[in-house]
Amino acid sequence: MALIQTHEVKPGMVLAADVLSKDGRVLFTAGAVLEPWHVQVLKTLGVAGVEIAEIEAVVTPDQAADYTRAAFLYVNPDHPAMQTLFEIAAERVLRRATRGWVLPDVATRQARNVEHLSDVFGPGQASPEEIVQHETELASFPDLYFRLKEMLDSPKSSAKRIADLISGDVGLSAKLLRLVNSPIYAPVSPVDSVARAVTLIGTNELATLALGITAINYFQDIPPELIDMPTFWRHSLTCAVLAMILARRQGLPPERFFTAGLLHDVGRLLLFKKLPYASTEAMIHARENFLPLFEAERILLEFDHTDVSKVLLAEWKFPEAMAQAINFHHDPMCAADPQSGATLHLADIMANAVGIADGGMYAVPDLDPAAWDELNMQPTELHSLIVEFDAQFEKTLAAFL
Amino acid sequence: MTLFSSSMTLRAATPISDAEFKELRDFIYQRSGIWVDEKRKYLFENRFHKRLATLGLKSFDEYVKLLKFDPRSAEEMKTLWEIITTNETSFFRDIKQLESFQKVILGEVLAEQRKKGKLELNIWSAGCSSGEEPYTLAMLISESLGLELPKWKVLISAVDLSPAMIAKAKEATYGDYAFKTTTEEQKKKFFVPEGANFKVKPELARMVSFQQMNLNDDAAVRRVPKSQIVFCRNVIIYFDDAMRTKVARAFYDNLLSGGYLLLGHSETLHKISTAFRPKFIPGAMAYRKD
Numbered sequence A: 001m002a003l004i005q006t007h008e009v010k011p012g013m014v015l016a017a018d019v020l021s022k023d024g025r026v027l028f029t030a031g032a033v034l035e036p037w038h039v040q041v042l043k044t045l046g047v048a049g050v051e052i053a054e055i056e057a058v059v060t061p062d063q064a065a066d067y068t069r070a071a072f073l074y075v076n077p078d079h080p081a082m083q084t085l086f087e088i089a090a091e092r093v094l095r096r097a098t099r100g101w102v103l104p105d106v107a108t109r110q111a112r113n114v115e116h117l118s119d120v121f122g123p124g125q126a127s128p129e130e131i132v133q134h135e136t137e138l139a140s141f142p143d144l145y146f147r148l149k150e151m152l153d154s155p156k157s158s159a160k161r162i163a164d165l166i167s168g169d170v171g172l173s174a175k176l177l178r179l180v181n182s183p184i185y186a187p188v189s190p191v192d193s194v195a196r197a198v199t200l201i202g203t204n205e206l207a208t209l210a211l212g213i214t215a216i217n218y219f220q221d222i223p224p225e226l227i228d229m230p231t232f233w234r235h236s237l238t239c240a241v242l243a244m245i246l247a248r249r250q251g252l253p254p255e256r257f258f259t260a261g262l263l264h265d266v267g268r269l270l271l272f273k274k275l276p277y278a279s280t281e282a283m284i285h286a287r288e289n290f291l292p293l294f295e296a297e298r299i300l301l302e303f304d305h306t307d308v309s310k311v312l313l314a315e316w317k318f319p320e321a322m323a324q325a326i327n328f329h330h331d332p333m334c335a336a337d338p339q340s341g342a343t344l345h346l347a348d349i350m351a352n353a354v355g356i357a358d359g360g361m362y363a364v365p366d367l368d369p370a371a372w373d374e375l376n377m378q379p380t381e382l383h384s385l386i387v388e389f390d391a392q393f394e395k396t397l398a399a400f401l
Numbered sequence B: 001m002t003l004f005s006s007s008m009t010l011r012a013a014t015p016i017s018d019a020e021f022k023e024l025r026d027f028i029y030q031r032s033g034i035w036v037d038e039k040r041k042y043l044f045e046n047r048f049h050k051r052l053a054t055l056g057l058k059s060f061d062e063y064v065k066l067l068k069f070d071p072r073s074a075e076e077m078k079t080l081w082e083i084i085t086t087n088e089t090s091f092f093r094d095i096k097q098l099e100s101f102q103k104v105i106l107g108e109v110l111a112e113q114r115k116k117g118k119l120e121l122n123i124w125s126a127g128c129s130s131g132e133e134p135y136t137l138a139m140l141i142s143e144s145l146g147l148e149l150p151k152w153k154v155l156i157s158a159v160d161l162s163p164a165m166i167a168k169a170k171e172a173t174y175g176d177y178a179f180k181t182t183t184e185e186q187k188k189k190f191f192v193p194e195g196a197n198f199k200v201k202p203e204l205a206r207m208v209s210f211q212q213m214n215l216n217d218d219a220a221v222r223r224v225p226k227s228q229i230v231f232c233r234n235v236i237i238y239f240d241d242a243m244r245t246k247v248a249r250a251f252y253d254n255l256l257s258g259g260y261l262l263l264g265h266s267e268t269l270h271k272i273s274t275a276f277r278p279k280f281i282p283g284a285m286a287y288r289k290d
Ligand SMILES: C[S@@+](CC[C@H](N)C(=O)[O-])C[C@H]1O[C@@H](n2cnc3c(N)ncnc32)[C@H](O)[C@@H]1O
Pocket: B032, B033, B034, B085, B086, B087, B088, B089, B090, B093, B126, B127, B128, B129, B130, B133, B159, B160, B161, B162, B165, B213, B214, B215, B216, B232, B233, B234, B235, B238, B264
């Protein structure tokens, strides 16, 4: 640790202690990697100097790049968008490593003991239809979901009726309010009632979010040893926030894409419930062979999680536009509306790329070049998208927990 | 603002052309039966990049020529198998399958041998990787036979394509990773500590005989001693249907009548072979040669 004068502070340095303002508020916390704007703020506020950590370069930029590249072995390295996503991912890996993150080695990345788990079906015995049927016969889906769905379908449902319905569920309304107050909406003043949330973001929009939360909550009770649930939720929510940001840029309804992003891997949740051992084998196979998970599922199960969600979402009568985006996120140009498919496809790929620095262990799926063209974006836009994402994500995640 | 002082590129390897990829893929398939999907082209570029550099080759075309026509070919094949195989395995992997195997299949086979007055047991572990699977089988057998063990002649023929894996298997010494599906109890019972590692007890290791072998090599496969039990787990997923059919046939020919074939958790003989009679055992499927 060393006290460094502000005029000598450089971006990339790591804070060893909190930086306080004159009135004692914490400006920046220890561990932060300084960026140019931090330095600017320090100068503007006239902070004399800060404690800088003397961090040994445990991970070199080359190592960070190699580590990241290993997750990009399934993608076309010559596609400019993938090149940009690689830069973004490697940057995040290196940044986290400078804060002391030790890059997981091959062994820790693969270790997992699920020997006590049994599948409901034997090898080759289960089709997506049978898997879904086994679930729907066992448990009924929450009534609230179907009432929300009814209102979404009916052009006559009033704002008041929807607000009343949602307010009737304490857990759901609390979560929705936290979401509406999070940076993805960033209201000027706090929203403290469902009725106000409806006026702020719209009746159908709020109902769409409520529908997604109700659907995903259905799986809330998956035993934690089945799958690392925090990682799963983090990936789902990353995809949701990215899909929402992308949708706004595309002029598509943001709430639909948030909800679709949240549920894009819902088929995997059901696979975990019914075939815990086989899905774990698929994960191991994916890691060992540097394959994206859905490819490993196809090899081991002869179908993938989108084949399961196709049946499941149809059973739930999930709104078709969202179901299409979810079911075709690995095959976007086959969706009824390719632009929607492409949006969720890119959001998922970006979520996988961003996830590498969070310890994600699966190969990033390849970008369908036609889907990329469909979106009419420049690779450089991906950088600004990620800046926007970073400004919103952690607080949105907190709202969700 | 970036922490990288220079820009880095995603592409780090010599590109492989479509024609070169097809040639290499077909070569690998003809030799080993391992089928590499087109989508794994970039993985190939990456995997072989260092090898090409070490050999001082400028293109994949030169590499394929070396494999096909060069006097160094036989030597290079060993490295090739190392590069293209994946060897994930661990002791007591898929314990549910192993427990039912021990109770139902092994129990039946041992009883049958006793009835015949032939205290002999032959097992073939095909695609044994670094040896965890055949050693696990030796452990299950010693558990089932107990004090009877010295009276029996047990032979587990364990083969794998990768020479590196066979060499590792022969050492019989393992680190943490091999034990991720093993309990402390099993570890204490069947291993002796050796530094930070653990070594398979010699009386168990003695049952297993390792050999580098290509399951696509008909003559070599025919030389494997006839067995009562064949284990081939998590190997045929790397093959195409034609090769799967071929090895299923080889296992059938190798098995004595009344013998059993066991596959990996997600593998079936569905669409591959109808010669066997499938038999459900809790947590798994066994295939019987009647
Ligand atoms: C994933 S490991 C399975 C190890 C072990 N049976 C288990 O289930 O834990 C697959 C093994 O099959 C071997 N293999 C692949 N093709 C082969 C072939 N043609 N002949 C012999 N072994 C082969 C590979 O070298 C690799 O070690």
